[in-house]
Amino acid sequence: MGELSRFWRESDHRYRIMANKCGNCGKVYFPIRDVCPQCHRESIGKMKPLELTGKGEIVSFTIVHEAPPSFVRQRPYTLALIKLDEGPTLTGQIVDTDGSNVEIGKRVRAVFRRIGEDGKSGIIQYGYKFALE
């Protein structure tokens, strides 16, 4: 998967958690959408960029032991669904913990980390992970 544009294209969203907001109903989407699934054509051209705070709470989580090659060195790692304060839920890792103090409902904040790498000599990918507050 050595296709560079696949990674830099999403940098804004992965580095700063750039979402967008429907100008019609006000719902916030992450990842961004060109069309609001609630407002359909009324939303076209009205989806406005919005930077999220990265704060939210844990909806549910798992500790991953069987991982794909690019995550083998990180295992076991905690993967969670986080509901952000602005509304959207996203998928990310919880770091700086062995997982034993992670619980559903706990508050977290986004931190900027290395996510993975494209093989030994490939590019390193960065983005958000989460730390317990």
Next chain:
Amino acid sequence: MLSNNVYLIGAGETKYGELWEKSLRDLAVEAGLKAIENAGIYSKDVQILYGSNSLAGIINGQENIGSLIADFSGIATNNIPAVRIEASSASGGAAVREAYLAIRSGEYDVVAVGGVEKMTDIFGNEVLDMLSSLLDREWEAFFGATPAALAAISARKYMKDFNVKKESLAMMSVNDHANASLNPHSHYKNKITLDQAMNATSVAEPLNLMDCSPITDGASAVVLVSEEYMKKNKLDGVRIISSAISQDYLALHSRNSLYTLDSTRAAARDAFMKGGLKPSDISFAEIHDSYSIYGLMELEDLGFAAKGKANTLVEEDIKLGGRLPVNPSGGLKAKGNPLGATGVGQFVEAFLQLKNKADKRQVKDARYGLLHNMAGTGSTSIVHIVGGE
């Protein structure tokens, strides 16, 4: 004039398992020829071929699956259409549905469907990365999500909200293995105890190896015909009563719930409505339990149990001989889960059950079978109801 009702007249499949000596094409051709022979027709009679496959492009480096199957089945020069249907792990159900629609439309009378997946042509955890292509690559898999990890995230929330114990999930796998031990084509032949199911190596907590369907090679095939063709040629078949498919958001994090499969609810509602049937009419169900937790969620969303209550059903009623036998074939956990073949394999099982030819795993008085095939974490669900005569 006869209706354009659709009948299943033949079924065949390879053994499911780690079949090192067999290639993608070997498997597809073996299953396809068995189905055609079983149907009592000749390959020259087939008017259109649907190949069902999920990951051959990245696992085997092979696309153009429709041509591959047609060519090596010996019908390349018949000049019939042969295309691949892809809907991730629901490819099989989707392909049979396209075959059903092709006949319903009146365009074709004889359709062959071959589902195949060759998953062991690659090293251990590399296949995990490829399996993660069933998810949203950029917003789930990129951050370390795997299908098992997301099933585990659903499982933890489900168990907490409904106060369901891990044992109830494990019982799905115990049942699958018990049934698979009676199926000569299954990946696993061993029964497992509840204790073994509870204490296997952890994959993604709270799920362990015994909660997860294996990496399986295999192929399954069926032949569908119109009622008119069947009667004219004095063939015998099992009717496909209704076919329904539905979609939800691709990523789990976008859905309304971590444990309600809206796509399954919609497809089930549609299939029951079109068939004029209700859940209590069903004699057996083959459900897409790629992970044990999905078995419980699906039984609820298909209408067999109230939300959060499938544990009672799973503990008491899903065995062969129970009120609702579930996965008489051995299910995804133990018959195996060769993605593109899985959904077609459910029809192979239903065909055997409804023709009273399922041998030691025969469901008594099997009249209606419900087949549920699902993509990824629930982005697509397909429900078919078969039988009735």
